[in-house]
Amino acid sequence: MSPSKKREACTVPKVRVATTSLAGCFGCHMSFLDMDERIVGLLEHVEFSRSPINDIKHCEPCDIGLIEGALCNADNVHVLKEFRENCKILIAVGACAINGGVPAMRNNFTLAECLEEAFLDEIGVDNPQIPNDVEIPLLLSKVHPIHEVVKVDYYLPGCPPPADAFVKILTDLLEGKEPSLPKDMLHYD
Amino acid sequence: MSAKMITIDGTEVPFEAGQTIMDAALAADIYIPHLCHKPGLSPHGSCKLCTVDVDGRAVSACTLPAAEGQKIENNTPALNEVRKTITQMLFVEGNHLCPSCEKSGDCTLQAVGYHLGMLDGHFPQFYPRRAVDASHPTLMLDRDRCIMCELCVRASREIDGKDVFAISGRGTGRQLIVNSATGKLADSDIETDDLAAHICPVGAILIKDHGYEVPIGRRTFDLHSVAETDLEEIILKKTVHHDQDDESVEKEGGMYSA
Numbered sequence A: 001m002s003p004s005k006k007r008e009a010c011t012v013p014k015v016r017v018a019t020t021s022l023a024g025c026f027g028c029h030m031s032f033l034d035m036d037e038r039i040v041g042l043l044e045h046v047e048f049s050r051s052p053i054n055d056i057k058h059c060e061p062c063d064i065g066l067i068e069g070a071l072c073n074a075d076n077v078h079v080l081k082e083f084r085e086n087c088k089i090l091i092a093v094g095a096c097a098i099n100g101g102v103p104a105m106r107n108n109f110t111l112a113e114c115l116e117e118a119f120l121d122e123i124g125v126d127n128p129q130i131p132n133d134v135e136i137p138l139l140l141s142k143v144h145p146i147h148e149v150v151k152v153d154y155y156l157p158g159c160p161p162p163a164d165a166f167v168k169i170l171t172d173l174l175e176g177k178e179p180s181l182p183k184d185m186l187h188y189d
Numbered sequence B: 001m002s003a004k005m006i007t008i009d010g011t012e013v014p015f016e017a018g019q020t021i022m023d024a025a026l027a028a029d030i031y032i033p034h035l036c037h038k039p040g041l042s043p044h045g046s047c048k049l050c051t052v053d054v055d056g057r058a059v060s061a062c063t064l065p066a067a068e069g070q071k072i073e074n075n076t077p078a079l080n081e082v083r084k085t086i087t088q089m090l091f092v093e094g095n096h097l098c099p100s101c102e103k104s105g106d107c108t109l110q111a112v113g114y115h116l117g118m119l120d121g122h123f124p125q126f127y128p129r130r131a132v133d134a135s136h137p138t139l140m141l142d143r144d145r146c147i148m149c150e151l152c153v154r155a156s157r158e159i160d161g162k163d164v165f166a167i168s169g170r171g172t173g174r175q176l177i178v179n180s181a182t183g184k185l186a187d188s189d190i191e192t193d194d195l196a197a198h199i200c201p202v203g204a205i206l207i208k209d210h211g212y213e214v215p216i217g218r219r220t221f222d223l224h225s226v227a228e229t230d231l232e233e234i235i236l237k238k239t240v241h242h243d244q245d246d247e248s249v250e251k252e253g254g255m256y257s258a
Helices: A003-011 A027-033 A038-042 A074-086 A094-099 A102-108 A111-121 A163-174 B021-027 B077-093 B108-115 B151-160 B226-243 B246-256
Strands: A015-021 A046-048 A062-068 A071-073 A087-093 A139-144 A154-156 B004-008 B011-015 B051-054 B057-060 B071-073 B139-142 B165-168 B175-178 B205-207
Touching (some): A015 A027, A015 A074, A027 A094, A062 A074, A071 A074, A087 A094, A087 A163, A094 A102, A102 A139, A111 A139, A154 A163, B004 B021, B011 B021, B051 B077, B077 B108, B108 B226, B151 B165
Parallel strands (some): A015 A046, A015 A062, A062 A087, A087 A154, B004 B071
Antiparallel strands (some): A071 A139, B004 B011, B139 B205, B165 B175
């Protein structure tokens, strides 16, 4: 690239992307990073707002928000709403965000049963008590996919979605195209 | 007399008296999406995925007899969109958490989702809480994955001659039950070799101690789309049929003639 072209490229405003993990395992973020050296090329067009990969505490007005994980507690709901208010395009990433995923298996039990098992009845529990500090967000009675609380623009299935799928959906959006996923990148597991 | 013909998506397809549209399509290697249909078992008409337009009317291909001159639309964007919606309804109605299911990659429901390009469940999740039956020494039942296609019901009744399964209840309260005095699988006559133990298109009826045995990338639907697999199965049956001696052909004919 010639020096003049390079300067020109720098003046084009970058697309702002925010990411977060709600009731996620961070696996979708790891899969995102699995794009390996392609992230260098991506960073020429994209800059990150709030994300676990930086120190920004709140989501700023953004073009794209990537949400990993389902909703399992009150804080998840607040964060999700902050993302929805600030992101033009919100993408549900991974099985959890889409249908609750494996964490939604706790919906087969009552919340009390889950807490009692983990904090009172489990073998090796010292000083059994259910945590009850205002600092700790309360759990929701059930785990929910994110589309049950906010409008979702696109879905990226997989547990996690393949790195190529992240590249594909972001490339499509950067090029102003409607994102589409080829059949070989579509899986739910 | 020339063979009687129907037209599917503009292609002329021959049929014999007594064949349904689905029978004729499968014989002509044309894939009509379906979940509750299996050649050799009586048609069921519950999944509605095989809905096609016949002369402008929406009908189930698995139950409507083929008739001379029918103009059938099957593989159209509109029909596939409706099929996707039906598939989404099946997904949210159960707990289809593919990442932890031992049938993932070998599940017809999932493969149909891929075939139709389904990305999400669209509707709110039901999150049903139905009992797991792990009473049997070699089989288990996860009712939250059951799509109530009744393939196991029909296989057990029509092929195994045991009548182990039934669907009970009404509306969204319907679920798969076991016809034993206790309602438990352990107290039924079902055995691992029964067709009913293997016919489940999803992860509802599972063989114990067998799961995650096939490497990812080599499972049924990693290698083939649901359309290919479905038609391959038919082609395989035709080949088997052809190769067998008269006696077994007769037996086979009994099994696979609807």
